[in-house]
Amino acid sequence: xxxxxxxxxxxxxxxxxxxxxxxxxxxxxxxxxxxxxxxxxxxxxxxxxxxxxxxxxxxxxxxxxxxxxxxxxxxxxxxxxxxxxxxxxxxxxxxxxxxxxxxxxxxxxxxxxxxxxxxxxxxxxxxxxxxxxxxxxxxxxxxxxxxxxxxxxxxxxxxxxxxxxxxxxxxxxxxxxxxxxxxxxxxxxxx
Amino acid sequence: xxxxxxxxxxxxxxxxxxxxxxxxxxxxxxxxxxxxxxxxxxxxxxxxxxxxxxxxxxxxxxxxxxxxxxxxxxxxxxxxxxxxxxxxxxxxxxxxxxxxxxxxxxxxxxxxxxxxx
Numbered sequence: 001x002x003x004x005x006x007x008x009x010x011x012x013x014x015x016x017x018x019x020x021x022x023x024x025x026x027x028x029x030x031x032x033x034x035x036x037x038x039x040x041x042x043x044x045x046x047x048x049x050x051x052x053x054x055x056x057x058x059x060x061x062x063x064x065x066x067x068x069x070x071x072x073x074x075x076x077x078x079x080x081x082x083x084x085x086x087x088x089x090x091x092x093x094x095x096x097x098x099x100x101x102x103x104x105x106x107x108x109x110x111x112x113x114x115x116x117x118x119x120x121x122x123x124x125x126x127x128x129x130x131x132x133x134x135x136x137x138x139x140x141x142x143x144x145x146x147x148x149x150x151x152x153x154x155x156x157x158x159x160x161x162x163x164x165x166x167x168x169x170x171x172x173x174x175x176x177x178x179x180x181x182x183x184x185x186x187x188x189x190x191x
Numbered sequence: 192x193x194x195x196x197x198x199x200x201x202x203x204x205x206x207x208x209x210x211x212x213x214x215x216x217x218x219x220x221x222x223x224x225x226x227x228x229x230x231x232x233x234x235x236x237x238x239x240x241x242x243x244x245x246x247x248x249x250x251x252x253x254x255x256x257x258x259x260x261x262x263x264x265x266x267x268x269x270x271x272x273x274x275x276x277x278x279x280x281x282x283x284x285x286x287x288x289x290x291x292x293x294x295x296x297x298x299x300x301x302x303x304x305x306x307x308x
Contacts, residue, residue, distance in 0.1 A: 020230030022219065029218050037204045051214060058218045062225050121201040144196040145203060175197050
């Protein structure tokens with residue numbers, strides 16, 4: 001993302017991963033999984049597919065690592081692979097099953113009451129997020145799930161910062177309407 | 192600063208450490224072969240192996256060019272018996288008169304001038 005320290009770390013990790021360092025590659029996966037998942041979830045509409053898309057995207061990214069010309073911008077490069085992978089996955093699913101893609105898969109069986117509650121909440125959130133247009137899904141998930149700044153979202157998605165702010169505003173408003181204020185928490189954090 | 196972000200933590204795939212570890216491990220398993228190949232390419236022997244095909248192609252090209260040059264040189268060797276005078280296109284009989292210092296007769300001279308080198 002925009003943080004020079006993180007960008008520098010990414011560049012070093014990419015260089016080591018290019019030489020075959022499993023540790024470096026794992027660190028890249030850990031650093032960027034949530035952002036990749038946010039975009040994959042935005043595109044596919046459900047958690048299981050998003051995980052598959054993420055796995056495939058990281059492996060593709062490794063195969064093409066030598067094509068990453070700006071390793072300090074690895075995240076934006078990775079997200080393009082995730083987006084393309086997600087769209088291909090949607091198309092594949094549409095052709096194979098003709099399923100309505102905005103529907104979420106049924107949640108996996110839960111191990112405990114806490115897991116069941118979390119799964120139910122996740123299902124409701126996924127359903128609400130699926131109601132948003134694609135770009136709003138991507139913006140709100142990157143911003144509110146992974147804490148990205150508008151500058152980085154704009155660069156990764158190829159939109160202006162102003163548009164990113166607008167999309168976030170509209171996405172939040174719609175999510176509040178869909179979920180009800182009771183489900184929507186507000187954070188106090190240092191900006 | 193007050194932020195009105197929406198709590199999407201329930202969607203966070205890293206929130207369940209065991210599950211996240213399984214996801215990361217799965218990607219690691221999928222990446223193992225490619226990473227091993229990259230490590231192999233990063234060594235000196237790996238570099239040589241990686242360059243083996245282009246090096247073989249370059250060696251073959253060099254061999255063909257060298258063979259062609261040697262062949263053309265051998266053809267030129269057949270002209271070694273000739274002197275400089277023949278090499279510049281003077282007929283052979285004229286050249287031998289020049290070397291020996293003999294004076295040809297007018298008939299011989301006429302025939303020699305009709306001769307091709």
